[in-house]
Amino acid sequence: MSAVLSPGRFSGRVVVLTGAAQGIGRTVAHRVAAEDGEAVLIDRSDLVHEVAEEIRDTGGAAHALTADLEQFEGAERSIDEAHALHGRIDVLVNTVGGTIWAKPYEHYTPDQIRAEVQRSLFPTLWTCRAVLPHMIDARGGTIVNVSSVATRGINRVPYAASKGGVNAITASLALEAAPHGVRVVATAPGGTEAPARRIPRGPGADTDQERAWYRQIVEQTVGSSLMKRYGTLDEQAAAICFLASDEASYITGTVLPVAGGDLG
Numbered sequence: 001m002s003a004v005l006s007p008g009r010f011s012g013r014v015v016v017l018t019g020a021a022q023g024i025g026r027t028v029a030h031r032v033a034a035e036d037g038e039a040v041l042i043d044r045s046d047l048v049h050e051v052a053e054e055i056r057d058t059g060g061a062a063h064a065l066t067a068d069l070e071q072f073e074g075a076e077r078s079i080d081e082a083h084a085l086h087g088r089i090d091v092l093v094n095t096v097g098g099t100i101w102a103k104p105y106e107h108y109t110p111d112q113i114r115a116e117v118q119r120s121l122f123p124t125l126w127t128c129r130a131v132l133p134h135m136i137d138a139r140g141g142t143i144v145n146v147s148s149v150a151t152r153g154i155n156r157v158p159y160a161a162s163k164g165g166v167n168a169i170t171a172s173l174a175l176e177a178a179p180h181g182v183r184v185v186a187t188a189p190g191g192t193e194a195p196a197r198r199i200p201r202g203p204g205a206d207t208d209q210e211r212a213w214y215r216q217i218v219e220q221t222v223g224s225s226l227m228k229r230y231g232t233l234d235e236q237a238a239a240i241c242f243l244a245s246d247e248a249s250y251i252t253g254t255v256l257p258v259a260g261g262d263l264g
Contacts, residue, residue, distance in 0.1 A: 003031060003034075003234040003237065003238065004238075005031065005034050005035055006035055006241075006245075007034070007035060007036060008035065008036050009035040009036070009037075009241070009245050009247075010032050010035045010036055010037025010038075010091075010241075010244075010245065011035075011036040011037070012036075013037045013038065013090040013091060014037070014038045014040065014082075014085075014086045014088050014089050014090050014091070015032045015037045015038065015039055015040070015090065015091040015092075015093065015244065016040045016042065016079065016082045016089050016091065016092045016093070016131070017029045017032065017039060017040070017041050017042065017093045017095065018042045018043070018069055018092075018093070018094050018095060018096045018123060018127055019042075019043055019069075019094070019095035019096035019123075019146075020039075020041035020042060020043050020048055020051055020064075020095070021041075021043035021045040021047040021048040021050075021051060022043075022045075022047065022194075023095070023098075023192075023194050023233065024095050024146060024189065024192065024194075024233060024236045024237065024240070025041075025093070025095035025096075026051050027233040027234065027236070027237040028093055028095065028236075028237045028240050028241065029041050029051060029052075029055065029062065030051075030054070030055060030237075031234075031237045031238075031241050032093075032241065032244075033055045033058075033060030033061060033062055034058075034060060035241065037061070037091075038061045038062075038063075038086055039052075039055060039060065039061060039062040039063070040062070040063050040064075040065065040082040040085060040086075040089075041062060041063070041064045041065070042064075042065045042066075042067055042069065042078045042082065043064075043066065043067075043096075044066060044067060044068045044069065044074075045066070048064045048066060049064045049066075051064065052064035063082075063085055065078045065081055065082060066078075069096050069122075069123035069126060069127060070118050070119065070122050070123055070126075071126070072126045072129070074126075075123065075126035075127045075129070075130045076126070076129075076130040078130075079092075079127060079130035079131050079134070080130070083134050088134070088138060089131055089134050089135065089138075089141065090140075090141055090142070091141065091142045091143075091144065092127060092128075092131045092141070092142075092143045092144070093144045093146070093240060093244060094123065094124045094127055094128070094143070094144070094145045094146060094166075095146045095240075096119075096120075096123035096124065096127075097119060097120035097121075097123065097124070097146070097148075097159075097162065097163070097166075098119065098120065098159075099116070099120075099150070099156045099159045099202070100112070100115060100116055100119060100159075100202035101116070101156075101202055101203075102155045102156055102205065102210070102213050102214045102217055103210065103213045104154075104155055104213065105157040105158075108157070108158060112158070113158045116156075116158035116159050116161075116162060117158055117161065117162050117165075120159055120162035120163060120166075121161075121162035121163075121165045121166065124145050124165075124166050125165070128143060128169060128173060128184075131143065132173075132177065132182070135177070135180065135182045136177075136182065139180060139181045140180075140181035140182060141181070141182045141183075142182070142183045142184075142185070142243075143173070143182070143183070143185070144185055144186065144187070144240055144243050144244045145166050145169065145170050145184070145185070145186040145187075146166075146186065146187055146189065146240065147163045147166040147167050147170070147186045147187065147188040147189075147255055148160075148163040148166075148188055148189055148190075148264070149188045149189070149190045149224075149257055149259045149262050149263065149264030150163060150264070151163050151164045151167065151188075151264050152264050153217065153220060153221070153264075154216055154217060154220055155213050155214075155216055155217050163188075166186060167186065167188075167255050169184075170184050170185065170186040170253065170254075170255055171253050171255075174252045174253030175253065177252075178252060183248075183249075183251065183252040185243045185248065185251055185252060185254050185255075185256070186254070186255040186256070187236065187240055187243065187255070187256050187257075187258050188255050188256065188257045188258065188259065188264050189231065189236050189258050189259060190221060190224075190230070190231055190257070190258065190259025190262045190264075191221035191222065191225070191230040191231065191259070192230055192231045192232065192235075192236055193230045193231070193233070194233055221262070224259075224262040225259060225261055225262045226260055226261025226262070227260035227261060228260070229260060231258060231259065231260060235258065236258055239256060239258045243256065
């Protein structure tokens with residue numbers, strides 16, 4: 001499904017996007033720029049600079065920053081730098097995260113569990129903390145977190161726990177932030193078709209057993225979807241951009257499943 005754009009939707013808005021080098025983050029960045037937003041892209045991969053260049057080549061406005069968002073210092077520095085570029089941050093979209101390993105929980109080592117949580121929970125926790133003072137000072141703003149319907153999924157318990165944490169951040173921070181004019185919302189993507197990642201999240205499935213465990217995830221994902229298919233990057237970006245926009249001005253504290261009817 002191709003994108004149906006809303007030109008001008010983000011006109012005059014500064015939108016910071018984390019995890020923007022690949023996947024959903026990259027697609028959202030292109031859409032924000034096409035809808036006239038000032039996009040600030042943050043990722044730990046230098047590929048993020050290529051994405052910003054792609055956007056500028058098509059007439060959009062984009063600036064790229066590199067940072068390790070798994071550490072608070074990286075989150076705070078990059079958010080402050082993004083704020084300094086334009087003197088404001090109207091929207092923060094958090095897409096950093098993703099399953100590193102896919103296997104039953106008893107096969108995870110303690111170090112792997114910590115790595116999964118560090119990847120898929122802490123970047124959202126840190127960037128929300130870093131951006132909130134700026135939004136409170138401005139008396140407004142929107143945070144869109146990207147969770148997952150995999151909070152009810154097999155062979156990735158640490159990832160599920162991390163995304164459950166993202167849901168909790170969204171609900172709890174929305175309560176605290178509402179008096180300051182700040183909305184906090186989230187999407188929960190289901191399975192999403194995407195090109196092969198230029199930088200893999202993890203070591204991949206090398207053995208027959210690992211491939212079988214990954215196939216179980218795919219089968220459960222498709223089986224749980226009422227539409228019996230994976231979504232597209234454009235479908236995920238459309239929901240994120242809606243929640244980030246003034247069209248969703250009366251929505252906060254909500255996690256929107258974008259998963260073909262799978263509620264997670």
